[in-house]
Amino acid sequence: ECPGTDSAQAGRAAACQGCPNQGLCAAGAAGPDPAEAAELRARLRAVRHTVLVLSGKGGVGKSTFSALLAHGLAADETKQVALLDIDICGPSIPKMMGLEGEQVHQSGSGWSPVYVEENLGVMSVGFLLSSPDDAVIWRGPKKNGLIKQFLRDVDWGEVDYLIVDTPPGTSDEHLSIVQYLSATHIDGAVIVTTPQEVSLQDVRKEINFCRKVKLPIIGVVENMSGFVCPKCKNESQIFPPTTGGAEKMCQNLNVSLLGKVPLDPQIGKSCDRGQSFLAEAPESPATLSYRNIIQRIQEYCEQHHMQEEKTI
Numbered sequence: 001e002c003p004g005t006d007s008a009q010a011g012r013a014a015a016c017q018g019c020p021n022q023g024l025c026a027a028g029a030a031g032p033d034p035a036e037a038a039e040l041r042a043r044l045r046a047v048r049h050t051v052l053v054l055s056g057k058g059g060v061g062k063s064t065f066s067a068l069l070a071h072g073l074a075a076d077e078t079k080q081v082a083l084l085d086i087d088i089c090g091p092s093i094p095k096m097m098g099l100e101g102e103q104v105h106q107s108g109s110g111w112s113p114v115y116v117e118e119n120l121g122v123m124s125v126g127f128l129l130s131s132p133d134d135a136v137i138w139r140g141p142k143k144n145g146l147i148k149q150f151l152r153d154v155d156w157g158e159v160d161y162l163i164v165d166t167p168p169g170t171s172d173e174h175l176s177i178v179q180y181l182s183a184t185h186i187d188g189a190v191i192v193t194t195p196q197e198v199s200l201q202d203v204r205k206e207i208n209f210c211r212k213v214k215l216p217i218i219g220v221v222e223n224m225s226g227f228v229c230p231k232c233k234n235e236s237q238i239f240p241p242t243t244g245g246a247e248k249m250c251q252n253l254n255v256s257l258l259g260k261v262p263l264d265p266q267i268g269k270s271c272d273r274g275q276s277f278l279a280e281a282p283e284s285p286a287t288l289s290y291r292n293i294i295q296r297i298q299e300y301c302e303q304h305h306m307q308e309e310k311t312i
Helices: 022-025 034-044 062-075 141-151 172-183 197-212 243-253 266-273 285-309
Strands: 047-054 080-084 105-107 110-112 112-119 120-124 159-165 186-195 215-222 257-260
Touching: 034 141, 034 172, 047 062, 047 172, 047 285, 062 080, 062 120, 062 159, 062 186, 062 266, 062 285, 141 172, 186 197, 186 285, 197 215, 197 243, 215 243, 215 285, 243 257, 257 285
Parallel strands: 047 159, 047 186, 080 120, 080 159, 186 215, 215 257
Antiparallel strands: 105 110, 112 120
């Protein structure tokens, strides 16, 4: 029951006992200091929309969703898209984007993202490792420092959509990215789950986290939602929604269900090859579902942008 970093009880509530950020929150220093905030605003001023991809549970397809969201947005060649991977201990985005073995280059304007296409750039700790098998064994402060560096020192340029792929949970990396981006703006978070209660339990915590830190929730995506046999066309529930799945959870918690993505073995094959599943299987029911979800995210971001302009 974190009271939230902006609360008067931050660092002082009973729930704060034992939290590694308790001292920072109590001192009012949990977010970036004014000088850091100014640096972040300067670097990210040309980023139009920022979307975080979250999930309380590991293994629900969050990085897959992030990669395909980036591919789907970048299919419009007039849009510039950036994908930031802050899963520091398990960076899978380089593999999924076909960028394994690539390295980060530095110029006078900062680190350069690694580009999949002219309008799709990627940044990940995976580009900083000598081998994809290297383990990153870091405590929280070092992870937080790298996240800040990704935001402050990467030359993102003019970007229509910045997609941030996060690790599972509600800990250091999540607090850091929300606090650092609070110096600029965040359109909201997309939360990914699978239908079974074991996953939904953790996703409820993620929704609670978003509300505590005042992070808008764009909506929930139910991934691996059934499997249609390509031969007999019968549908099977690989992960049975024993408590009603994401749809029932969204009704109970008053959040939007953006869509359900069925299982398709081609998704895993495409990710392993570093290819876009959306391009390789354009007629798949999963592709159609992805495209509908991506359209809903775009519509949300445009509405959010217009509301911000009216406020200003």
